[in-house]
Structure formats: structure tokens, C-alpha cells
Amino acid sequence: MEKKMLFPQTGALIHGGDYNPEQWLDRPDILEEDVRLMKKAGMNSATLGVFSWSVLEPREGEFHFEWLEEIVDRLYQNGIYTVLATPSGARPAWLDEAYPEAMRVNRQGMREHHGGRHNHCMTSPKYREKVTVIDRKLAERLGSHPGVIMYHISNEFGGECFCPLCIQRFQEYLAEKYDHDIDKLNAAWWTAFWSHRYNRFDQIEPPFASGENSVMGLNLEWKRFTTWNTNDFMKHEISVLRSVTPDVPVTANFMRLFGGLDYRKMAPELDVVSWDNYPLFHNDWETFAETMCETAFQHAVMRSLKRGTPFMMMESAPGLVNWQPVNKVKRPGVHRLACLQAVAGGSDTVQYFQWRKGRGSFEQFHGAVVDHIGTDDTRVFREVAQVGELLKKIAPVAGTLVQPRAALLFDWDNRWAIEDVKALAQATKKYEETCIDIWKSFFRLGVDMDVVGSDEDLSAYDVVVAPMLYLLQPGTAGNLKAFVERGGQLLATYFTGYVNADQLCYLGGFPGDGLKDLFGIISEEIDSLYPSDRNGIQMTDGTKWEVKEYAEILQVQDAQILGRYTDDFYGGSAAVTCKNHGRGNAYYVAARTAGEQMLPLFEKMLADGGIPVRKLPGGVEYHVRSGEEGRYEFYLNCTGEEQTVSDVKGKDLVTDTEVQGTLTLQRYGAAVVKTA
Known part of the structure; x- marks a missing residue:
């Protein structure tokens, strides 16, 4: 079975994360130190530009790519590749001031103000025009750089817009779907109930908070439309990049089993599926093993969106996060185990948000590889560096697949x-x-x-x-x-x-x-x-x-x-x-x-069905990846106690030892056994 290498340039699993050097342009000493620390942590990738629009284009038509190119150059010279993001996930203030139609209208019918993110109108021609300009310049300047291995489209797509432009587009979408026959729509939606019949497509509004919410067909089609419109926006961005650099693969980071978008409709447009993994570790309503098991399910969802190729864990927290109801610190050994679980489930990457903690704003206390102390002398940094070493040991797994029956x-x-x-x-x-x-x-x-x-x-x-x-x-x-x-x-x-x-x-x-x-x-x-x-x-x-x-x-x-x-x-x-x-x-x-x-x-x-059962001690996970060079069995101990697994034979890549029968796993321990 042929390997499906995501990044043949590296010949390895990717270890990296979101890097925001634009926040530190006034500190060249920190930018220099970042490269040294990335190498020490075993990082071979960094994601750049996710929220850089206001620095790349501080005023409309005024572009500054020199700082970004300098960072990409420096990383590449030190063996670190770049996943280059389009900056459309958050807009600069000048854009909303000049083109207020780019701001969404909420379910209550009110135009939202500038701020936050995930809040742009996917339909707005002006917003698409401005995105086209910045994406094209980005691709022309850096898309052919030997250090750029992938485009990252926007960030965590989500949300809906009820503005007049979206309403009109929704009406056009419905007319197309129902062959411009309003009677066909009325029959499909059973609108004779409560006398909700429509005479024309332009009478139809989306389900506003104070509007029509009792027609099940309308509610479902609005959700389908939101996915369709978001997908159309994403395809627009991709087409701009491919018109300049057709050979650079693209991805977009999804969010677990997200309820707002049908990811199956979006995955075919991407070369690789990626997602952001933030489990509620150490909560008080389930065991740690149960949290891990549900996370394994989420990996399976992402893996299945594009079968036949590995996926990417685009984001994860190297420590805690700052937005969960209770922000618990990862216990020692959990980070390593969670990273291995992603690989076991089919990911060829372990990536983080974020590389270095910022000094201010919403995510200043979100976990990072480098804390505010700014050194490698932290538990989190040491555990990330251990993962870097571990990923090198299990590098032969890259390109293999999980193939359930x-x-x-x-x-x-x-x-x-x-x-x-x-x-x-x-x-x-x-x-x-x-x-x-x-x-x-x-x-x-x-x-x-x-x-x-x-x-x-x-x-x-x-x-x-x-x-x-x-x-x-x-x-x-x-x-x-x-x-x-x-x-x-x-x-x-x-x-x-x-x-x-x-x-x-x-x-x-x-x-x-x-x-x-x-x-x-x-x-x-x-x-x-x-x-x-x-x-x-x-x-x-x-x-x-x-x-x-x-x-x-x-x-x-x-x-x-x-x-x-x-x-x-x-x-x-x-x-x-x-x-x-x-x-x-x-x-x-x-x-x-x-x-x-x-x-x-x-x-x-x-x-x-002829599928063998592999019964294991409670809390021990079993995964299999296989490819042309062999079969790899992953054993993950998601408990706080030592566990033993019988009938295991092969070479454990983690310890570089042969296993002949009984495998012993320490607390939060793991093994990757090549069996064939």
C-alpha cells in the first residue's frame, strides 16, 4: 500500500504551531530567540499570517510583506517550514469603516459592529474583493517560496449572516434548488400548514429570531445554505491562491463535531482536512480515559472526511486554554499521550496554538510552548520538546493510514x-x-x-x-x-x-x-x-x-x-x-x-463480519495504522495506573525494544509497535 505523504519535503511528521511574529516586530531579540527555541523543541513547522491583515495592509492599498518574508526566510534557513495562512478570519478596522456591508447582520436583524472574528459576511462582494487582493498579493510574494508547504485558508469558519445581501442570495439559492417553481417549494415545505404558503421566492426570509421558525424545511435549508455559502467563500479564496500557485496544497481548520457547518460538503475542496483539538481534560463529570475516548471519536470524524489521506491536528494546547469553563492545567504526561493519540488516529501533524504567549488581549493567558517567562525552563516546554523527539522516533508512521472495516x-x-x-x-x-x-x-x-x-x-x-x-x-x-x-x-x-x-x-x-x-x-x-x-x-x-x-x-x-x-x-x-x-x-x-x-x-x-475483537484493560486504547512499509499498533494507557497488554509482538519504536508477548505501559504511557 503506497504511502500518502502530506509533506514529502520534510519526510517526517510535522511538529509546529501558530506563530504570531507580527506581535513582536519591535523585539528583534525575541524573534531571533524564537528560532533557537523552535529548534530546541524539535519544531519543523510554523503557521504564519492567520490574523496578520492589519499589519500586512495597515491602510487600504498599502502593503507590507517584507517582515513576513524575512520570517519565512529565517525559518527555512533553520529547517522550519511554513504553513501560510490567508488573513481573512479577522478584518482590519479600515475595512469595516470603508465597507460596512462586510460586517454581519445577526439573527435579530441588527448590523454587528467592528470587532472579534468570524463575523464577516460571506456574501459581500466588497469583502470578497478585498480578500481577493490580499490573498493574491500573499501568493505572489510568498507562495513559491521553498519554505512554504501549505496554505491555511482563513480560520475556523463559522456563523451566519442575515443581511440583505445574504437574504437575496438565499432566495436565489432556493429558486435554483426548486427549479424556479414556488409550488414545488411549497409542496416540499408543507406550507399549507398555518397558511404559510409563499407566492414568490423573494417573499422568503431566513429564520430571524422574530420571524418564521415553524417551517422545518425553511430552517433546514437555511443551515444548508449557510454551509453552501461558506463553502463558496472558501472556494473563492482557494481559487485565487491556485491561480498563482496551483501546486501548493490547501487546508482549512475545522472544529470538532461543529454544529454550524456540514464539513462533509467542505472537505472535497481541500487537499487535506485539519482540525483544532481542545478536549476538556481533567473535568469532574467523566474519567480521563472517557475524555480521551471521545477525543478519539473526534479524530475519527476528521479522518473520515477525506479517507485515503492523513489529516492534520492543526491546533492543540501545549498547556491549558483560557476559554473553557474551568481552565485546568494538563497533568504531567498528558500532553505526550494526547499528541500520540492524534497520530494514532491518523494525523500526520502535531501542531499548537500557540507558539509564544502574547502580552495582551483575549488570548494572553492561553497556553503556549513559550510562556511569558520567555525561556525553555518550563514544564510545558520540556514536554513539547519530548514530543518533538518522540515524533522523530515514530517518523516511519508518516503517510500510513487508519483503515477500519x-x-x-x-x-x-x-x-x-x-x-x-x-x-x-x-x-x-x-x-x-x-x-x-x-x-x-x-x-x-x-x-x-x-x-x-x-x-x-x-x-x-x-x-x-x-x-x-x-x-x-x-x-x-x-x-x-x-x-x-x-x-x-x-x-x-x-x-x-x-x-x-x-x-x-x-x-x-x-x-x-x-x-x-x-x-x-x-x-x-x-x-x-x-x-x-x-x-x-x-x-x-x-x-x-x-x-x-x-x-x-x-x-x-x-x-x-x-x-x-x-x-x-x-x-x-x-x-x-x-x-x-x-x-x-x-x-x-x-x-x-x-x-x-x-x-x-x-x-x-x-x-x-470477520472483524477481530481486541479486548484490552480498561482505559487502554488500541489503534492501527498501516502502509507499504508495515503495520503499526498504538497502545495508549489513559489511566493513572500501570497496565499490561498481552499478545503483543514487534518492535516498539518509542523505546527501540522488541516486545515478545507482554507489553507494560506506565501511567499515561504509550507504545508504537511495528508488527509487520
């Missing part, structure tokens, strides 16, 4: 629809939490899962789980049927197949679009449970599952019943079913129950 379906459209629907119990819908809980359960069996869309190609997988697939895309039902018919093991849950892509309910029984035949059941009713309600499922294998929050009442057509409800008026009726299709099986779990309780069912699915 199991997948979890997660759709942004489905998420938005579930959030908006007036059904179930408003406080316990928990779509994301349900997906993560199931993903974690497979992960505890030593089985990594990709996180993919319901309309994506499933041919690489043998086991697929689709929790709460309430909204079906046009190709979803056919995709799932084909997966099962070729021998796949599929599991769906309650609240599956209720509405189509326009959020119109299916007629003829849920799950709709033919899925009731795939699963051999019809969902007749769905019961929402109070916390005080009690029910359970008695499985045919003798185990009993606790039911909480939701329970569907099923009509069984031709499926095998694997579990029945124990209580209430539907006690004794089917709760877990399976319908066989040749070598494939379609399981349906009609009630919410903890993923941990479903482990025996998951193990059976994995066995039938």
Missing part, C-alpha cells in the same frame, strides 16, 4: 433535523451523544470505526451502525440495502426513516423508503420516557438491557425477535430484531439503551 453513520442534515423537530422529548434527543456512545462501545472492543455519511460508499466496511437515522437522503435506503445484500452487518435504532430530505414524513410505515422491508418491522409508535419511568429488554441470550428515554412499539413482519420489552402495556412485544439477507443481517434496536449493554450484540456482528 467498521463505520458509524452520522449526517449533519439528520442532526439539524432532529434538533429542530417538534417530537420526542426536547431535552433528551441526544443524537450526537448516542452516536458517540455507540462508537465508544466498539472502540472498547479494540475496533476503530470511521464516521461516514449515509450516502457514502460503504464497500470498504463489513459492519455499519446507523443510530437515529431520522432523515433519509435520496440514496440512503438503496445504499443500506446494497450493503446488507452483499453480506454486511447493519444495525439501526429507534427513530429511523421518519422523514425524507425535505423533512416530509414517509407514508406507509416507518422506517420509510423501503427500509421497513429491509428490517422486517414497522414502527407503530414511539414512547418518550421520563427519568422516573422504568422498562427493560429481555434478550434471548439471557441478558437484560435497561431502557431509557425512548422506546418504539413495533409490528414485526418477517424478522427474528432477539429481545422483548419487560414492562408497560407493550411488555412482551419486540424490542430487538434481526432479518437475514443471505450472509448479511439487518438488526433493529427499537429502544435507547447504553452502548455498553449492547456489547454482546456488537461482538456477534463483528464476528459475522
